[in-house]
Amino acid sequence: MKRFKQKVWIGIGAFVLAGSQVDFPGKGAPSVGYASALAASPTEGGEGGEGGEAGKRAGPQTKIDWLTGLALVEGHLFVAMELLRAGAKDAAHTHLKHPSDEIYASLRPGFRRYHAAGFARELEQLSKAAGGEKGAAENAYLQVEKKIDLARQKASADAKTHLQVAARLLEDAAGDYRASLKNGHVADAHEYQDAYGFTRIAKRLIERAKPANESERAALDVARGVLKETDNLWPALPGDGVAGGDPAVLQAAASRLELAASGLR
Numbered sequence: 019m020k021r022f023k024q025k026v027w028i029g030i031g032a033f034v035l036a037g038s039q040v041d042f043p044g045k046g047a048p049s050v051g052y053a054s055a056l057a058a059s060p061t062e063g064g065e066g067g068e069g070g071e072a073g074k075r076a077g078p079q080t081k082i083d084w085l086t087g088l089a090l091v092e093g094h095l096f097v098a099m100e101l102l103r104a105g106a107k108d109a110a111h112t113h114l115k116h117p118s119d120e121i122y123a124s125l126r127p128g129f130r131r132y133h134a135a136g137f138a139r140e141l142e143q144l145s146k147a148a149g150g151e152k153g154a155a156e157n158a159y160l161q162v163e164k165k166i167d168l169a170r171q172k173a174s175a176d177a178k179t180h181l182q183v184a185a186r187l188l189e190d191a192a193g194d195y196r197a198s199l200k201n202g203h204v205a206d207a208h209e210y211q212d213a214y215g216f217t218r219i220a221k222r223l224i225e226r227a228k229p230a231n232e233s234e235r236a237a238l239d240v241a242r243g244v245l246k247e248t249d250n251l252w253p254a255l256p257g258d259g260v261a262g263g264d265p266a267v268l269q270a271a272a273s274r275l276e277l278a279a280s281g282l283r
Contacts, residue, residue: 097215137165
């Protein structure tokens with residue numbers, strides 16, 4: 019996730035200066051300081067709007083950037099839930115923590131720009147629920163997913179936009195997958211897991227994209243075929259020590275999706 023991280027460091031700095039904290043009380047789920055994000059505005063819909071200097075400094079400036087940020091949050095949450103279901107709670111908690119640490123603060127200007135409701139409360143509830151019963155975590159996850167979907171709809175993304183966002187996710191996934199390997203085996207399971215989550219959300223975006231014409235339909239069909247070629251890169255989760263695949267598969271997939279998008283109006 020190196021490329022996107024470079025874009026959001028300023029936003030993270032504003033978030034930290036505003037008083038965000040991440041605590042690990044005992045052995046339970048992390049208590050994530052989303053409250054400071056909510057405090058940036060009196061309502062969810064105006065989280066961290068563009069009126070203040072922190073809002074101007076924080077976050078992506080284009081629709082593609084903002085939608086990519088939402089998708090990166092989804093990727094972390096997706097793999098966190100997969101790990102929770104597999105009983106890997108410690109690994110799951112690190113992914114639940116990342117939307118606050120790296121991404122959420124940078125998204126706040128977009129909530130105002132697109133008149134979308136934020137989901138800091140839902141993220142905090144999911145983080146807390148992850149330390150308890152499985153059913154509570156699943157329900158909390160569904161609530162976050164619902165809010166992310168509603169936020170994405172506010173930005174009116176078409177098929178081309180979905181392809182572009184998916185391409186960026188795959189580019190980040192390629193970098194993370196490459197960073198996870200040493201001597202052909204997974205040495206950094208967290209990066210390996212990041213790549214998995216981002217790729218799965220790229221697939222989800224393509225599956226949910228609604229083509230407006232035959233050209234868009236054909237481009238999405240190409241994307242589905244390309245993404246299918248990535249299926250064998252994750253033989254197991256959490257992934258510690260497993261034999262890795264070729265990250266060039268993900269990089270090539272990113273390029274092919276970008277090419278498919280470029281052919282659309």
